[in-house]
Amino acid sequence: MTRVIEVAELERVLPTLELMAPIEAGFAAYSRGEAIVPPVGELSFEDPPGDVHIKYGAIRKGGTYLVKIASGFYQNPQRGLPVSNGLMIAFDSQTGAPRAVLLDQGLLTRTRTAIAGAIAAKHLAPRKIDCIGIIGTGTQAHLQLQYLAGVLKCRRAMVLSRSAERARRYAQDLAAHQFEVGIAADVEQLFAACQLVVTTTPARSPVVPAEVVRPGTHITAVGADTPQKQELATGVLGKADIVVADSIAQCRERGEISHALRDKSLRAEDVRELGAVIDGRTPGRTRDDQISVADLTGVVVQDIQIASAVLERIAQNR
Protein backbone atom coordinates (compact mmCIF):
# COMPACT_ATOMS: atom_id res chain seq x y z
CA MET A 1 0.00 0.00 0.00
CA THR A 2 1.40 3.35 -1.02
CA ARG A 3 0.85 6.08 1.52
CA VAL A 4 -0.09 9.47 0.04
CA ILE A 5 0.85 12.42 2.22
CA GLU A 6 -0.65 15.84 1.63
CA VAL A 7 1.19 19.09 2.26
CA ALA A 8 -0.99 19.95 5.28
CA GLU A 9 0.31 16.88 7.12
CA LEU A 10 3.90 17.79 6.22
CA GLU A 11 3.35 21.31 7.57
CA ARG A 12 2.19 19.82 10.86
CA VAL A 13 5.09 17.37 11.13
CA LEU A 14 8.05 19.51 10.00
CA PRO A 15 8.21 21.81 13.06
CA THR A 16 8.44 18.74 15.33
CA LEU A 17 11.60 17.45 13.67
CA GLU A 18 15.28 18.14 14.28
CA LEU A 19 16.60 18.01 10.73
CA MET A 20 20.12 19.50 10.86
CA ALA A 21 21.73 16.29 12.11
CA PRO A 22 20.13 13.90 9.59
CA ILE A 23 20.88 16.23 6.69
CA GLU A 24 24.48 16.67 7.87
CA ALA A 25 24.67 12.87 8.04
CA GLY A 26 23.32 12.68 4.48
CA PHE A 27 25.99 15.04 3.15
CA ALA A 28 28.66 13.12 5.05
CA ALA A 29 27.48 9.74 3.72
CA TYR A 30 27.45 11.20 0.21
CA SER A 31 31.01 12.51 0.51
CA ARG A 32 32.16 9.11 1.83
CA GLY A 33 30.81 7.50 -1.34
CA GLU A 34 27.99 5.73 0.47
CA ALA A 35 25.23 7.12 -1.73
CA ILE A 36 24.07 6.49 -5.28
CA VAL A 37 23.47 9.90 -6.86
CA PRO A 38 23.09 9.84 -10.65
CA PRO A 39 23.23 13.10 -12.61
CA VAL A 40 20.21 15.37 -12.23
CA GLY A 41 17.51 14.91 -14.85
CA GLU A 42 16.17 18.02 -16.47
CA LEU A 43 13.22 19.21 -18.53
CA SER A 44 12.92 22.77 -19.80
CA PHE A 45 9.86 24.53 -21.14
CA GLU A 46 9.79 27.83 -22.96
CA ASP A 47 6.18 28.95 -23.15
CA PRO A 48 5.67 29.69 -20.34
CA PRO A 49 9.27 29.33 -19.12
CA GLY A 50 9.82 26.54 -16.62
CA ASP A 51 12.61 24.28 -15.38
CA VAL A 52 12.00 20.84 -13.96
CA HIS A 53 14.64 18.92 -12.03
CA ILE A 54 14.41 15.22 -11.40
CA LYS A 55 16.73 14.15 -8.63
CA TYR A 56 16.95 10.55 -7.57
CA GLY A 57 19.20 8.28 -5.61
CA ALA A 58 19.75 6.24 -2.49
CA ILE A 59 21.99 5.95 0.53
CA ARG A 60 23.38 2.44 0.09
CA LYS A 61 22.46 1.03 3.48
CA GLY A 62 19.25 3.01 3.79
CA GLY A 63 16.59 0.66 2.40
CA THR A 64 14.97 3.53 0.48
CA TYR A 65 15.42 5.12 -2.89
CA LEU A 66 13.90 8.47 -3.59
CA VAL A 67 12.77 10.28 -6.71
CA LYS A 68 12.06 13.97 -6.39
CA ILE A 69 10.51 16.19 -9.04
CA ALA A 70 10.91 19.91 -8.41
CA SER A 71 9.79 22.60 -10.79
CA GLY A 72 10.10 26.35 -11.14
CA PHE A 73 7.62 28.06 -13.47
CA TYR A 74 8.50 31.73 -13.33
CA GLN A 75 5.21 33.18 -14.54
CA ASN A 76 3.16 31.30 -11.93
CA PRO A 77 2.85 34.37 -9.67
CA GLN A 78 0.88 36.05 -12.49
CA ARG A 79 -1.64 33.21 -12.05
CA GLY A 80 -1.61 33.52 -8.28
CA LEU A 81 0.51 30.38 -7.90
CA PRO A 82 3.93 29.95 -6.25
CA VAL A 83 6.89 29.55 -8.62
CA SER A 84 8.00 26.21 -7.22
CA ASN A 85 6.11 22.95 -7.02
CA GLY A 86 6.90 19.28 -6.91
CA LEU A 87 6.68 16.05 -5.02
CA MET A 88 8.83 13.21 -3.71
CA ILE A 89 8.34 9.47 -3.89
CA ALA A 90 10.05 7.07 -1.49
CA PHE A 91 10.51 3.49 -2.71
CA ASP A 92 11.57 0.29 -0.99
CA SER A 93 15.04 -0.50 -2.39
CA GLN A 94 14.54 -4.22 -1.68
CA THR A 95 11.44 -4.61 -3.87
CA GLY A 96 10.82 -1.39 -5.83
CA ALA A 97 7.46 -0.89 -4.11
CA PRO A 98 6.50 2.78 -3.72
CA ARG A 99 6.15 3.35 0.02
CA ALA A 100 4.95 6.92 0.03
CA VAL A 101 4.13 9.81 -2.25
CA LEU A 102 4.84 13.10 -0.53
CA LEU A 103 2.73 15.77 -2.23
CA ASP A 104 4.86 18.49 -0.68
CA GLN A 105 4.42 21.16 -3.41
CA GLY A 106 8.13 21.89 -2.97
CA LEU A 107 7.92 22.42 0.82
CA LEU A 108 10.49 19.73 1.67
CA THR A 109 12.87 21.02 -1.02
CA ARG A 110 12.57 24.58 0.25
CA THR A 111 13.15 23.38 3.81
CA ARG A 112 16.14 21.14 3.13
CA THR A 113 17.71 23.94 1.05
CA ALA A 114 17.35 26.38 3.95
CA ILE A 115 18.78 23.78 6.33
CA ALA A 116 21.77 23.26 4.03
CA GLY A 117 22.39 27.01 4.27
CA ALA A 118 22.41 26.75 8.07
CA ILE A 119 24.78 23.77 7.86
CA ALA A 120 27.13 25.71 5.58
CA ALA A 121 27.10 28.68 7.98
CA LYS A 122 27.71 26.42 10.97
CA HIS A 123 30.85 24.95 9.40
CA LEU A 124 32.18 27.90 7.39
CA ALA A 125 31.07 31.27 8.75
CA PRO A 126 33.53 33.42 10.73
CA ARG A 127 32.94 33.36 14.50
CA LYS A 128 31.75 36.91 14.86
CA ILE A 129 28.77 37.93 12.73
CA ASP A 130 27.43 41.47 13.23
CA CYS A 131 25.00 41.37 10.35
CA ILE A 132 23.68 38.76 7.92
CA GLY A 133 23.29 39.85 4.30
CA ILE A 134 20.51 38.44 2.14
CA ILE A 135 20.31 39.05 -1.61
CA GLY A 136 16.82 38.46 -2.97
CA THR A 137 13.43 38.56 -1.27
CA GLY A 138 11.79 35.29 -2.33
CA THR A 139 11.00 32.16 -0.38
CA GLN A 140 14.63 31.15 0.14
CA ALA A 141 15.49 34.68 1.27
CA HIS A 142 12.90 34.21 4.01
CA LEU A 143 13.76 30.64 4.95
CA GLN A 144 17.54 31.00 4.91
CA LEU A 145 17.42 33.73 7.51
CA GLN A 146 14.89 31.83 9.65
CA TYR A 147 17.03 28.68 9.68
CA LEU A 148 20.24 30.66 10.32
CA ALA A 149 18.62 31.71 13.59
CA GLY A 150 19.14 28.11 14.72
CA VAL A 151 22.94 28.26 14.36
CA LEU A 152 23.83 31.96 14.85
CA LYS A 153 23.15 34.41 17.66
CA CYS A 154 23.07 37.41 15.32
CA ARG A 155 19.59 38.86 14.72
CA ARG A 156 20.64 41.79 12.55
CA ALA A 157 20.28 41.45 8.80
CA MET A 158 20.44 43.55 5.66
CA VAL A 159 18.53 42.79 2.47
CA LEU A 160 19.32 43.75 -1.12
CA SER A 161 16.57 43.75 -3.74
CA ARG A 162 15.93 45.45 -7.06
CA SER A 163 12.53 46.41 -5.67
CA ALA A 164 12.31 48.84 -2.72
CA GLU A 165 8.76 47.62 -2.08
CA ARG A 166 9.78 43.96 -1.88
CA ALA A 167 12.74 44.83 0.36
CA ARG A 168 10.42 46.73 2.71
CA ARG A 169 7.98 43.83 2.84
CA TYR A 170 10.81 41.37 3.46
CA ALA A 171 12.10 43.45 6.39
CA GLN A 172 8.58 43.47 7.82
CA ASP A 173 8.12 39.70 7.38
CA LEU A 174 11.41 38.90 9.09
CA ALA A 175 10.70 41.26 11.97
CA ALA A 176 8.10 38.67 12.97
CA HIS A 177 11.04 36.26 13.35
CA GLN A 178 12.94 38.63 15.68
CA PHE A 179 15.25 39.93 12.94
CA GLU A 180 16.03 43.61 12.61
CA VAL A 181 16.44 43.98 8.86
CA GLY A 182 17.95 47.03 7.14
CA ILE A 183 17.75 47.68 3.43
CA ALA A 184 21.00 47.88 1.47
CA ALA A 185 21.32 50.61 -1.14
CA ASP A 186 23.69 48.45 -3.18
CA VAL A 187 25.83 45.34 -3.07
CA GLU A 188 28.86 47.34 -1.79
CA GLN A 189 26.93 48.48 1.26
CA LEU A 190 25.68 44.98 1.93
CA PHE A 191 29.16 43.44 1.87
CA ALA A 192 30.62 46.32 3.90
CA ALA A 193 28.18 45.56 6.73
CA CYS A 194 27.86 41.76 6.61
CA GLN A 195 30.22 38.90 7.39
CA LEU A 196 27.79 36.27 6.14
CA VAL A 197 25.89 36.76 2.88
CA VAL A 198 23.35 34.40 1.35
CA THR A 199 22.47 34.83 -2.33
CA THR A 200 19.02 33.51 -3.22
CA THR A 201 18.19 34.88 -6.68
CA PRO A 202 17.52 33.13 -10.00
CA ALA A 203 20.03 35.51 -11.64
CA ARG A 204 21.56 34.58 -14.97
CA SER A 205 24.39 37.09 -14.67
CA PRO A 206 26.43 37.84 -11.55
CA VAL A 207 24.99 40.12 -8.88
CA VAL A 208 28.10 39.93 -6.67
CA PRO A 209 31.30 41.36 -8.20
CA ALA A 210 34.63 40.22 -6.76
CA GLU A 211 35.70 43.71 -5.60
CA VAL A 212 33.03 44.00 -2.91
CA VAL A 213 33.96 40.79 -1.07
CA ARG A 214 36.24 41.51 1.92
CA PRO A 215 38.41 39.21 4.02
CA GLY A 216 36.39 37.61 6.80
CA THR A 217 33.28 36.95 4.70
CA HIS A 218 31.36 33.76 4.11
CA ILE A 219 29.00 33.55 1.14
CA THR A 220 26.41 30.83 0.66
CA ALA A 221 25.02 30.76 -2.88
CA VAL A 222 21.76 28.87 -3.18
CA GLY A 223 20.13 30.42 -6.26
CA ALA A 224 22.03 28.85 -9.13
CA ASP A 225 20.88 25.29 -9.72
CA THR A 226 21.11 25.11 -13.51
CA PRO A 227 24.11 25.50 -15.84
CA GLN A 228 22.73 28.90 -16.95
CA LYS A 229 22.15 30.55 -13.58
CA GLN A 230 24.91 32.50 -11.86
CA GLU A 231 24.91 34.87 -8.86
CA LEU A 232 28.62 35.33 -8.10
CA ALA A 233 31.23 36.76 -10.46
CA THR A 234 33.76 33.99 -11.05
CA GLY A 235 36.38 36.27 -9.47
CA VAL A 236 34.60 35.84 -6.12
CA LEU A 237 35.44 32.14 -6.20
CA GLY A 238 38.89 32.97 -7.57
CA LYS A 239 39.74 35.15 -4.57
CA ALA A 240 38.08 32.88 -1.97
CA ASP A 241 40.37 30.92 0.37
CA ILE A 242 37.82 28.14 0.73
CA VAL A 243 35.34 26.96 -1.90
CA VAL A 244 32.92 24.24 -0.84
CA ALA A 245 30.46 22.37 -3.06
CA ASP A 246 27.53 20.38 -1.72
CA SER A 247 28.41 17.91 -4.50
CA ILE A 248 31.63 18.33 -6.47
CA ALA A 249 30.25 16.17 -9.30
CA GLN A 250 27.10 18.26 -9.56
CA CYS A 251 28.88 21.62 -9.18
CA ARG A 252 31.11 20.76 -12.14
CA GLU A 253 27.96 20.88 -14.29
CA ARG A 254 25.83 23.58 -12.66
CA GLY A 255 25.97 26.46 -10.20
CA GLU A 256 28.67 29.03 -9.35
CA ILE A 257 31.58 26.61 -9.33
CA SER A 258 30.87 25.42 -12.88
CA HIS A 259 31.26 28.99 -14.19
CA ALA A 260 34.48 29.58 -12.24
CA LEU A 261 35.98 26.28 -13.43
CA ARG A 262 35.04 27.09 -17.00
CA ASP A 263 36.83 30.44 -17.05
CA LYS A 264 39.69 29.03 -14.94
CA SER A 265 39.16 31.43 -12.01
CA LEU A 266 39.10 28.24 -9.96
CA ARG A 267 40.94 24.93 -10.16
CA ALA A 268 38.98 21.71 -9.70
CA GLU A 269 41.42 20.47 -7.04
CA ASP A 270 40.67 23.52 -4.89
CA VAL A 271 37.00 22.62 -4.46
CA ARG A 272 36.13 20.91 -1.18
CA GLU A 273 32.97 18.95 -0.49
CA LEU A 274 30.56 19.90 2.28
CA GLY A 275 30.18 16.35 3.60
CA ALA A 276 33.94 15.98 3.97
CA VAL A 277 34.07 19.28 5.90
CA ILE A 278 31.21 18.07 8.12
CA ASP A 279 33.09 14.80 8.69
CA GLY A 280 36.29 16.69 9.56
CA ARG A 281 38.27 14.94 6.81
CA THR A 282 38.71 18.24 4.96
CA PRO A 283 39.34 21.48 6.82
CA GLY A 284 36.74 24.22 6.67
CA ARG A 285 37.49 27.76 7.81
CA THR A 286 40.69 27.96 9.87
CA ARG A 287 40.97 31.74 10.31
CA ASP A 288 38.39 34.48 10.74
CA ASP A 289 39.89 36.62 7.96
CA GLN A 290 39.42 33.98 5.26
CA ILE A 291 36.87 34.29 2.47
CA SER A 292 34.73 31.20 2.08
CA VAL A 293 32.07 30.33 -0.47
CA ALA A 294 29.56 27.47 -0.24
CA ASP A 295 27.84 26.61 -3.52
CA LEU A 296 24.63 24.70 -2.87
CA THR A 297 23.00 23.12 -5.92
CA GLY A 298 20.89 20.66 -3.93
CA VAL A 299 21.75 16.98 -3.59
CA VAL A 300 19.22 14.17 -3.43
CA VAL A 301 20.73 12.92 -0.15
CA GLN A 302 19.12 15.97 1.47
CA ASP A 303 15.76 14.93 0.04
CA ILE A 304 16.25 11.33 1.16
CA GLN A 305 17.05 12.43 4.68
CA ILE A 306 14.22 14.91 5.09
CA ALA A 307 11.68 12.52 3.54
CA SER A 308 12.88 9.65 5.75
CA ALA A 309 12.63 11.76 8.89
CA VAL A 310 9.13 12.90 7.96
CA LEU A 311 7.94 9.39 7.11
CA GLU A 312 9.36 7.98 10.33
CA ARG A 313 7.54 10.61 12.39
CA ILE A 314 4.27 10.05 10.53
CA ALA A 315 4.56 6.30 11.12
CA GLN A 316 5.11 6.95 14.85
CA ASN A 317 2.08 9.23 15.00
CA ARG A 318 -0.30 6.68 13.52
Add this chain to the structure above:
Amino acid sequence: MTRVIEVAELERVLPTLELMAPIEAGFAAYSRGEAIVPPVGELSFEDPPGDVHIKYGAIRKGGTYLVKIASGFYQNPQRGLPVSNGLMIAFDSQTGAPRAVLLDQGLLTRTRTAIAGAIAAKHLAPRKIDCIGIIGTGTQAHLQLQYLAGVLKCRRAMVLSRSAERARRYAQDLAAHQFEVGIAADVEQLFAACQLVVTTTPARSPVVPAEVVRPGTHITAVGADTPQKQELATGVLGKADIVVADSIAQCRERGEISHALRDKSLRAEDVRELGAVIDGRTPGRTRDDQISVADLTGVVVQDIQIASAVLERIAQNR
Protein backbone atom coordinates in the same frame (compact mmCIF):
# COMPACT_ATOMS: atom_id res chain seq x y z
CA MET B 1 -5.41 19.15 -6.20
CA THR B 2 -3.43 16.11 -7.21
CA ARG B 3 -5.58 13.13 -8.13
CA VAL B 4 -4.29 9.78 -6.88
CA ILE B 5 -5.39 6.82 -8.96
CA GLU B 6 -5.11 3.29 -7.64
CA VAL B 7 -4.40 0.25 -9.80
CA ALA B 8 -7.96 -1.11 -9.38
CA GLU B 9 -9.38 1.94 -11.13
CA LEU B 10 -6.81 1.59 -13.93
CA GLU B 11 -7.80 -2.06 -14.36
CA ARG B 12 -11.42 -1.00 -14.79
CA VAL B 13 -10.64 1.79 -17.26
CA LEU B 14 -8.02 0.14 -19.49
CA PRO B 15 -10.33 -2.35 -21.26
CA THR B 16 -12.62 0.54 -22.28
CA LEU B 17 -9.88 2.36 -24.18
CA GLU B 18 -8.63 2.10 -27.75
CA LEU B 19 -4.92 2.67 -27.23
CA MET B 20 -3.23 1.64 -30.50
CA ALA B 21 -4.01 4.93 -32.26
CA PRO B 22 -2.82 7.29 -29.47
CA ILE B 23 0.37 5.29 -28.96
CA GLU B 24 1.05 5.24 -32.70
CA ALA B 25 0.50 9.01 -32.65
CA GLY B 26 2.97 9.29 -29.77
CA PHE B 27 5.68 7.41 -31.68
CA ALA B 28 4.99 9.51 -34.77
CA ALA B 29 5.19 12.80 -32.83
CA TYR B 30 8.45 11.63 -31.27
CA SER B 31 9.99 10.77 -34.65
CA ARG B 32 8.91 14.16 -36.02
CA GLY B 33 10.88 15.83 -33.21
CA GLU B 34 7.77 17.06 -31.44
CA ALA B 35 8.61 15.49 -28.10
CA ILE B 36 11.11 16.25 -25.35
CA VAL B 37 12.67 12.92 -24.35
CA PRO B 38 15.83 13.21 -22.21
CA PRO B 39 18.03 10.16 -21.68
CA VAL B 40 16.59 7.49 -19.39
CA GLY B 41 17.59 7.80 -15.73
CA GLU B 42 18.80 4.67 -14.05
CA LEU B 43 19.41 3.28 -10.57
CA SER B 44 20.83 -0.18 -9.99
CA PHE B 45 20.84 -2.20 -6.81
CA GLU B 46 22.83 -5.33 -6.14
CA ASP B 47 21.49 -6.89 -2.96
CA PRO B 48 18.87 -7.91 -3.91
CA PRO B 49 19.40 -7.19 -7.62
CA GLY B 50 17.10 -4.56 -9.05
CA ASP B 51 17.00 -2.05 -11.92
CA VAL B 52 15.04 1.17 -11.78
CA HIS B 53 14.30 3.25 -14.86
CA ILE B 54 13.17 6.83 -14.66
CA LYS B 55 11.66 7.97 -17.93
CA TYR B 56 10.37 11.49 -18.34
CA GLY B 57 9.40 13.87 -21.06
CA ALA B 58 6.65 15.71 -22.85
CA ILE B 59 4.98 16.06 -26.22
CA ARG B 60 5.56 19.73 -26.95
CA LYS B 61 1.97 20.75 -27.64
CA GLY B 62 0.46 18.37 -25.12
CA GLY B 63 0.18 20.44 -21.94
CA THR B 64 1.50 17.55 -19.84
CA TYR B 65 4.88 16.30 -18.78
CA LEU B 66 5.22 12.85 -17.37
CA VAL B 67 7.67 11.14 -15.05
CA LYS B 68 7.53 7.38 -14.87
CA ILE B 69 9.43 5.20 -12.43
CA ALA B 70 9.53 1.52 -13.37
CA SER B 71 11.45 -1.11 -11.46
CA GLY B 72 12.40 -4.74 -11.87
CA PHE B 73 13.52 -6.57 -8.73
CA TYR B 74 14.28 -10.09 -9.84
CA GLN B 75 14.01 -11.87 -6.50
CA ASN B 76 10.54 -10.46 -5.78
CA PRO B 77 8.81 -13.73 -6.79
CA GLN B 78 10.59 -15.41 -3.85
CA ARG B 79 8.68 -12.95 -1.63
CA GLY B 80 5.43 -13.57 -3.47
CA LEU B 81 5.66 -10.22 -5.28
CA PRO B 82 5.73 -9.49 -9.02
CA VAL B 83 9.12 -8.52 -10.47
CA SER B 84 7.95 -5.18 -11.85
CA ASN B 85 6.49 -2.22 -10.04
CA GLY B 86 6.30 1.52 -10.51
CA LEU B 87 4.11 4.54 -10.95
CA MET B 88 3.60 7.51 -13.23
CA ILE B 89 3.04 11.15 -12.44
CA ALA B 90 1.43 13.56 -14.88
CA PHE B 91 2.24 17.26 -14.43
CA ASP B 92 0.80 20.43 -15.92
CA SER B 93 3.51 21.77 -18.25
CA GLN B 94 2.19 25.32 -17.86
CA THR B 95 2.65 25.47 -14.07
CA GLY B 96 4.50 22.37 -12.85
CA ALA B 97 1.51 21.31 -10.75
CA PRO B 98 1.21 17.53 -10.39
CA ARG B 99 -2.17 16.62 -11.88
CA ALA B 100 -2.27 12.94 -11.10
CA VAL B 101 -0.28 10.15 -9.53
CA LEU B 102 -1.06 6.86 -11.23
CA LEU B 103 -0.19 4.08 -8.77
CA ASP B 104 -0.21 1.55 -11.59
CA GLN B 105 2.32 -0.93 -10.13
CA GLY B 106 3.73 -1.22 -13.65
CA LEU B 107 0.38 -2.06 -15.28
CA LEU B 108 0.46 0.87 -17.73
CA THR B 109 4.08 0.11 -18.65
CA ARG B 110 3.29 -3.54 -19.28
CA THR B 111 0.27 -2.56 -21.36
CA ARG B 112 1.95 0.10 -23.49
CA THR B 113 4.86 -2.31 -24.12
CA ALA B 114 2.47 -4.98 -25.36
CA ILE B 115 0.69 -2.42 -27.54
CA ALA B 116 4.02 -1.33 -29.03
CA GLY B 117 4.56 -4.97 -30.00
CA ALA B 118 1.20 -5.01 -31.77
CA ILE B 119 2.09 -1.73 -33.53
CA ALA B 120 5.43 -3.17 -34.68
CA ALA B 121 3.68 -6.28 -36.01
CA LYS B 122 1.04 -4.21 -37.79
CA HIS B 123 3.69 -2.22 -39.67
CA LEU B 124 6.44 -4.81 -40.12
CA ALA B 125 5.17 -8.40 -40.06
CA PRO B 126 4.82 -10.34 -43.32
CA ARG B 127 1.24 -10.62 -44.56
CA LYS B 128 0.83 -14.33 -43.96
CA ILE B 129 1.46 -15.56 -40.44
CA ASP B 130 0.86 -19.28 -39.79
CA CYS B 131 2.25 -19.29 -36.29
CA ILE B 132 3.45 -16.68 -33.78
CA GLY B 133 6.59 -17.55 -31.81
CA ILE B 134 7.03 -16.37 -28.25
CA ILE B 135 10.30 -16.70 -26.35
CA GLY B 136 9.82 -16.47 -22.61
CA THR B 137 6.78 -17.14 -20.44
CA GLY B 138 6.54 -14.05 -18.24
CA THR B 139 4.06 -11.20 -18.21
CA GLN B 140 5.15 -9.77 -21.56
CA ALA B 141 5.00 -13.22 -23.14
CA HIS B 142 1.35 -13.31 -22.11
CA LEU B 143 0.46 -9.72 -23.02
CA GLN B 144 2.28 -9.59 -26.35
CA LEU B 145 0.27 -12.52 -27.69
CA GLN B 146 -3.00 -11.12 -26.32
CA TYR B 147 -2.45 -7.74 -27.96
CA LEU B 148 -1.28 -9.32 -31.24
CA ALA B 149 -4.75 -10.81 -31.45
CA GLY B 150 -5.98 -7.27 -32.14
CA VAL B 151 -3.89 -6.90 -35.32
CA LEU B 152 -3.43 -10.47 -36.62
CA LYS B 153 -5.91 -13.18 -37.57
CA CYS B 154 -3.52 -15.99 -36.62
CA ARG B 155 -4.41 -17.83 -33.39
CA ARG B 156 -1.63 -20.43 -33.54
CA ALA B 157 1.46 -19.86 -31.42
CA MET B 158 4.56 -21.69 -30.24
CA VAL B 159 6.38 -20.94 -27.01
CA LEU B 160 10.02 -21.51 -26.08
CA SER B 161 11.07 -21.68 -22.45
CA ARG B 162 13.91 -23.18 -20.44
CA SER B 163 11.23 -24.69 -18.19
CA ALA B 164 8.85 -27.34 -19.59
CA GLU B 165 6.52 -26.66 -16.66
CA ARG B 166 6.33 -22.92 -17.37
CA ALA B 167 5.83 -23.55 -21.09
CA ARG B 168 2.94 -25.91 -20.32
CA ARG B 169 1.31 -23.38 -18.01
CA TYR B 170 1.78 -20.62 -20.58
CA ALA B 171 0.06 -22.72 -23.26
CA GLN B 172 -2.82 -23.31 -20.85
CA ASP B 173 -3.13 -19.60 -19.95
CA LEU B 174 -3.21 -18.51 -23.56
CA ALA B 175 -5.78 -21.17 -24.48
CA ALA B 176 -8.18 -19.00 -22.47
CA HIS B 177 -7.47 -16.28 -25.05
CA GLN B 178 -8.33 -18.54 -28.00
CA PHE B 179 -4.70 -19.32 -28.82
CA GLU B 180 -3.59 -22.82 -29.66
CA VAL B 181 -0.04 -22.88 -28.28
CA GLY B 182 2.53 -25.56 -29.04
CA ILE B 183 5.80 -25.96 -27.15
CA ALA B 184 9.04 -25.59 -29.10
CA ALA B 185 11.84 -28.04 -28.37
CA ASP B 186 14.43 -25.44 -29.31
CA VAL B 187 14.94 -22.10 -31.01
CA GLU B 188 15.44 -23.75 -34.42
CA GLN B 189 12.03 -25.39 -34.26
CA LEU B 190 10.42 -22.13 -33.19
CA PHE B 191 11.87 -20.15 -36.10
CA ALA B 192 11.13 -22.97 -38.58
CA ALA B 193 7.42 -22.74 -37.69
CA CYS B 194 6.90 -19.02 -37.06
CA GLN B 195 6.93 -15.92 -39.29
CA LEU B 196 6.59 -13.57 -36.35
CA VAL B 197 8.63 -14.05 -33.19
CA VAL B 198 8.52 -11.94 -30.04
CA THR B 199 11.39 -12.21 -27.57
CA THR B 200 10.43 -11.28 -24.01
CA THR B 201 13.26 -12.48 -21.76
CA PRO B 202 15.66 -10.58 -19.47
CA ALA B 203 18.57 -12.50 -21.09
CA ARG B 204 22.08 -11.13 -20.80
CA SER B 205 23.42 -13.27 -23.63
CA PRO B 206 21.72 -13.95 -26.95
CA VAL B 207 18.99 -16.60 -27.11
CA VAL B 208 18.46 -16.19 -30.87
CA PRO B 209 21.46 -17.06 -33.08
CA ALA B 210 21.59 -15.59 -36.58
CA GLU B 211 21.48 -19.00 -38.35
CA VAL B 212 17.94 -19.83 -37.28
CA VAL B 213 16.33 -16.68 -38.72
CA ARG B 214 14.85 -17.32 -42.18
CA PRO B 215 13.70 -14.92 -44.90
CA GLY B 216 10.13 -13.81 -44.33
CA THR B 217 10.47 -13.42 -40.56
CA HIS B 218 9.69 -10.47 -38.35
CA ILE B 219 11.18 -10.34 -34.84
CA THR B 220 10.06 -7.97 -32.12
CA ALA B 221 12.54 -7.81 -29.23
CA VAL B 222 11.06 -6.33 -26.06
CA GLY B 223 13.22 -7.85 -23.32
CA ALA B 224 16.42 -5.83 -23.50
CA ASP B 225 15.95 -2.43 -21.94
CA THR B 226 19.37 -1.91 -20.35
CA PRO B 227 22.84 -1.74 -21.92
CA GLN B 228 23.62 -5.20 -20.46
CA LYS B 229 20.61 -7.16 -21.65
CA GLN B 230 20.61 -8.87 -25.05
CA GLU B 231 18.27 -11.43 -26.64
CA LEU B 232 19.36 -11.46 -30.29
CA ALA B 233 22.82 -12.35 -31.58
CA THR B 234 24.15 -9.23 -33.30
CA GLY B 235 24.25 -11.27 -36.52
CA VAL B 236 20.44 -11.33 -36.50
CA LEU B 237 20.42 -7.56 -36.92
CA GLY B 238 23.31 -7.82 -39.37
CA LYS B 239 21.35 -10.09 -41.70
CA ALA B 240 18.01 -8.27 -41.30
CA ASP B 241 16.75 -6.20 -44.24
CA ILE B 242 14.91 -3.82 -41.95
CA VAL B 243 15.93 -2.78 -38.45
CA VAL B 244 13.55 -0.48 -36.60
CA ALA B 245 14.12 1.21 -33.25
CA ASP B 246 11.36 2.70 -31.16
CA SER B 247 13.89 5.47 -30.42
CA ILE B 248 17.15 5.64 -32.36
CA ALA B 249 18.73 7.80 -29.65
CA GLN B 250 17.78 5.34 -26.92
CA CYS B 251 18.69 2.23 -28.93
CA ARG B 252 22.21 3.58 -29.42
CA GLU B 253 22.68 3.22 -25.66
CA ARG B 254 20.61 0.15 -24.77
CA GLY B 255 18.87 -2.86 -26.29
CA GLU B 256 19.69 -5.11 -29.25
CA ILE B 257 20.70 -2.35 -31.63
CA SER B 258 23.34 -1.00 -29.24
CA HIS B 259 25.13 -4.37 -29.25
CA ALA B 260 24.98 -4.70 -33.04
CA LEU B 261 26.28 -1.15 -33.54
CA ARG B 262 29.09 -1.78 -31.10
CA ASP B 263 30.38 -4.87 -32.90
CA LYS B 264 29.66 -3.26 -36.29
CA SER B 265 27.16 -5.91 -37.39
CA LEU B 266 24.92 -2.93 -38.06
CA ARG B 267 25.52 0.59 -39.32
CA ALA B 268 23.78 3.49 -37.56
CA GLU B 269 22.43 4.83 -40.86
CA ASP B 270 20.58 1.55 -41.45
CA VAL B 271 18.39 1.92 -38.36
CA ARG B 272 14.90 3.27 -39.01
CA GLU B 273 12.58 4.73 -36.40
CA LEU B 274 9.17 3.26 -35.67
CA GLY B 275 7.38 6.63 -35.67
CA ALA B 276 8.74 7.44 -39.13
CA VAL B 277 7.53 4.06 -40.41
CA ILE B 278 4.10 4.72 -38.84
CA ASP B 279 4.05 8.16 -40.50
CA GLY B 280 5.00 6.62 -43.87
CA ARG B 281 8.10 8.84 -44.18
CA THR B 282 10.35 5.78 -43.94
CA PRO B 283 9.41 2.53 -45.64
CA GLY B 284 8.70 -0.52 -43.50
CA ARG B 285 8.51 -4.00 -44.98
CA THR B 286 8.17 -3.93 -48.77
CA ARG B 287 8.40 -7.69 -49.52
CA ASP B 288 7.18 -10.76 -47.68
CA ASP B 289 10.59 -12.46 -47.86
CA GLN B 290 12.42 -9.73 -45.97
CA ILE B 291 13.74 -10.15 -42.44
CA SER B 292 12.69 -7.34 -40.13
CA VAL B 293 13.60 -6.63 -36.51
CA ALA B 294 11.88 -4.15 -34.19
CA ASP B 295 13.87 -3.28 -31.08
CA LEU B 296 11.58 -1.86 -28.40
CA THR B 297 13.32 -0.28 -25.42
CA GLY B 298 10.29 1.72 -24.31
CA VAL B 299 9.90 5.45 -24.92
CA VAL B 300 8.24 7.89 -22.55
CA VAL B 301 5.89 9.07 -25.33
CA GLN B 302 4.12 5.73 -24.92
CA ASP B 303 3.69 6.43 -21.22
CA ILE B 304 2.49 9.97 -21.90
CA GLN B 305 -0.10 8.72 -24.35
CA ILE B 306 -1.44 5.87 -22.24
CA ALA B 307 -1.56 8.01 -19.09
CA SER B 308 -3.31 10.84 -20.95
CA ALA B 309 -5.92 8.48 -22.38
CA VAL B 310 -6.58 6.96 -18.97
CA LEU B 311 -6.82 10.35 -17.25
CA GLU B 312 -9.17 11.69 -19.89
CA ARG B 313 -11.48 8.70 -19.48
CA ILE B 314 -11.44 8.96 -15.69
CA ALA B 315 -12.28 12.67 -15.92
CA GLN B 316 -15.24 11.81 -18.21
CA ASN B 317 -16.48 9.14 -15.80
CA ARG B 318 -16.60 11.48 -12.81
